[in-house]
Amino acid sequence: MTVDPRLAPTGGSAASPLLELDALSCRFGGLVALDQVSFAVQQGEIFGLIGPNGAGKTTLFNLISGLTPASGGQVRWRGEPIGGLGPERINRLGIARTFQNLRLFDSLTLRENVLVGLHRETRAPLVEALSGNAGFRARQAALERRAGELLALFGLDARADDSAANLSYGDRRRLEIARALATGPALLLLDEPAAGMNPAEKDELCALIDRLREQFQLTVLIIEHHVPLMMRLCDRLAVLNFGRRIALGSPEHVRHDPAVIEAYLGGQASAAGERR
Amino acid sequence: MIEALLQTLLNGAASGGVYALVALGYTLVFSVLGVINFALGALFSLGGYLTYLLMGGRISANGGLPGWGLPQGLSFTPALLLAALLTGLVSLVVERLAFAPLRRRRAEPLLYLITSLGAGLVLVNLLQMLMGAEGYAFPATALAGLPDALQVAGARIRSVQVLLLAVCAAAVIVLTLWLERSRSGRALKAVAEDATTARLLGIDSGAMLRLAFLLSGALAGLGGGLIGVSISLPGPYMGISYGLKGLAVLVLGGLGSVPGAIAGGLLMGLAEALVPGDASGWRDALAFAILFLVLLLRPSGLLGRRQVEKV
Numbered sequence: 001m002t003v004d005p006r007l008a009p010t011g012g013s014a015a016s017p018l019l020e021l022d023a024l025s026c027r028f029g030g031l032v033a034l035d036q037v038s039f040a041v042q043q044g045e046i047f048g049l050i051g052p053n054g055a056g057k058t059t060l061f062n063l064i065s066g067l068t069p070a071s072g073g074q075v076r077w078r079g080e081p082i083g084g085l086g087p088e089r090i091n092r093l094g095i096a097r098t099f100q101n102l103r104l105f106d107s108l109t110l111r112e113n114v115l116v117g118l119h120r121e122t123r124a125p126l127v128e129a130l131s132g133n134a135g136f137r138a139r140q141a142a143l144e145r146r147a148g149e150l151l152a153l154f155g156l157d158a159r160a161d162d163s164a165a166n167l168s169y170g171d172r173r174r175l176e177i178a179r180a181l182a183t184g185p186a187l188l189l190l191d192e193p194a195a196g197m198n199p200a201e202k203d204e205l206c207a208l209i210d211r212l213r214e215q216f217q218l219t220v221l222i223i224e225h226h227v228p229l230m231m232r233l234c235d236r237l238a239v240l241n242f243g244r245r246i247a248l249g250s251p252e253h254v255r256h257d258p259a260v261i262e263a264y265l266g267g268q269a270s271a272a273g274e275r276r
Numbered sequence: 277m278i279e280a281l282l283q284t285l286l287n288g289a290a291s292g293g294v295y296a297l298v299a300l301g302y303t304l305v306f307s308v309l310g311v312i313n314f315a316l317g318a319l320f321s322l323g324g325y326l327t328y329l330l331m332g333g334r335i336s337a338n339g340g341l342p343g344w345g346l347p348q349g350l351s352f353t354p355a356l357l358l359a360a361l362l363t364g365l366v367s368l369v370v371e372r373l374a375f376a377p378l379r380r381r382r383a384e385p386l387l388y389l390i391t392s393l394g395a396g397l398v399l400v401n402l403l404q405m406l407m408g409a410e411g412y413a414f415p416a417t418a419l420a421g422l423p424d425a426l427q428v429a430g431a432r433i434r435s436v437q438v439l440l441l442a443v444c445a446a447a448v449i450v451l452t453l454w455l456e457r458s459r460s461g462r463a464l465k466a467v468a469e470d471a472t473t474a475r476l477l478g479i480d481s482g483a484m485l486r487l488a489f490l491l492s493g494a495l496a497g498l499g500g501g502l503i504g505v506s507i508s509l510p511g512p513y514m515g516i517s518y519g520l521k522g523l524a525v526l527v528l529g530g531l532g533s534v535p536g537a538i539a540g541g542l543l544m545g546l547a548e549a550l551v552p553g554d555a556s557g558w559r560d561a562l563a564f565a566i567l568f569l570v571l572l573l574r575p576s577g578l579l580g581r582r583q584v585e586k587v
Contacts, residue, residue, distance in 0.1 A: 067472065088476075088480050091475070091477060096476070103470055112462060116479070119463050182477075
């Protein structure tokens with residue numbers, strides 16, 4: 001693919017979205033987890049993914065981040081197909097993620113967790129590291145500072161040398177986001193970041209995600225069950241149900257989409273009816 | 277009396293240090309891959325023979341190459357370090373041939389046991405083919421410059437044991453500092469705890485695994501060279517008993533625990549040394565009795581972490 005040199009400095013061609021899913025499918029044996037899902041995420045967007053449990057949202061994250069191979073279709077990053085690349089390669093392209101059921105390194109401190117995220121920036125020639133010369137020490141200090149700054153952003157800097165295992169649930173979520181940010185992503189995949197948080201913490205998280213987008217020029221793809229939060233936070237939303245994309249558009253548009261009301265909100269209403 | 281006790285304790289600490297090196301070799305691979313590399317004992321032998329060769333030792337190779345040796349031998353320190361490095365590289369070959377194919381096919385962890393045991397047997401038999409089954413003694417000049425005995429607190433103790441203990445301690449300290457302070461050490465710990473998450477953070481888990489094999493082989497090679505120079509090379513199977521003892525130490529200290537491997541090694545070495553000379557046949561019995569006792573009281577080993585349910 002050739003790119004007009006005049007366009008190159010802006011980073012990728014202006015025509016292609018940052019992330020593009022093209023008829024993405026995933027089957028586990030006979031179970032169809034994702035069925036021909038397509039949508040595109042534009043640079044700078046906060047893009048929401050909602051849908052009932054088992055709709056395939058986390059599977060979609062696993063496909064994008066390279067943990068699960070797709071059974072069909074393609075994922076494109078800045079216009080280039082990235083299907084089949086390993087998770088570490090995809091992270092290096094600029095995609096980082098968090099997990100619904102948190103995966104911190106509990107044997108490491110908060111600072112070390114973030115430093116693992118900064119791994120690629122810490123590359124130092126072996127000789128330098130062994131001799132511990134001034135340049136190496138200065139870079140080490142700069143890294144420690146970077147880790148401290150990232151922790152401070154989430155109000156975790158006071159506990160930098162605590163073990164990650166001792167954190168409260170909400171702080172564990174925040175640390176996982178800080179660690180993902182440390183890898184320097186252009187796209188952040190957040191899998192239910194507000195789960196287990198109280199309403200005040202949820203509001204705070206919302207404001208934080210918005211601020212991170214500004215500060216790091218981030219694009220965010222977010223899964224969250226709390227629909228009012230998503231309506232407020234997201235520029236656009238995609239709705240999944242049984243592995244299929246049933247709606248796509250602005251929060252206002254999605255809210256009034258008959259398919260969404262029927263399959264998602266209607267499904268809940270009838271479930272509530274059954275309980276009665 | 278004091279002199280004898282001091283010497284006994286030092287002997288125990290020195291062989292305990294070597295056990296710790298082997299146990300750390302197992303620990304490095306175990307913590308990343310969750311399996312035991314049974315080829316480690318063979319790598320221990322290889323380290324001994326390589327140190328001997330690099331120092332200009334003569335071999336006969338079953339009479340095939342009588343009296344052959346390197347024209348110019350190295351002195352002990354560079355020979356030992358180079359032998360450790362070369363053993364580490366052979367360990368990488370073992371990874372490539374006995375581990376990587378299974379990893380690619382996502383094979384049962386139990387199968388690594390068979391392939392690594394096989395790789396170890398091939399290595400030992402190669403040694404036997406190339407070097408012969410006979411024992412070799414390092415030349416008396418191997419440690420030239422080192423006095424026979426040192427005067428410590430009024431007691432004369434054999435200096436070669438001091439050397440052994442010092443080298444083991446240095447290796448353990450460097451390894452621990454590297455794990456705690458360096459970028460790769462941190463990445464290795466991250467891969468050991470959760471390889472998938474480490475990969476999602478951009479860490480090449482395959483490279484970290486190879487690094488673990490390299491270091492693990494180098495530690496075993498170092499142990500082999502030290503035992504070779506302090507005792508002798510009794511034959512290509514010399515490493516097997518150290519490999520087994522290292523395995524016992526690994527379990528004693530707690531699978532996957534670095535401090536556990538060190539403490540377990542020292543405990544095992546000291547316990548063996550305290551068996552009186554005329555009952556030396558009971559050494560292994562005592563060593564494994566301790567292992568049984570510890571496992572009865574603490575099933576996860578001395579410093580092992582309690583098994584945590586993984587989500």
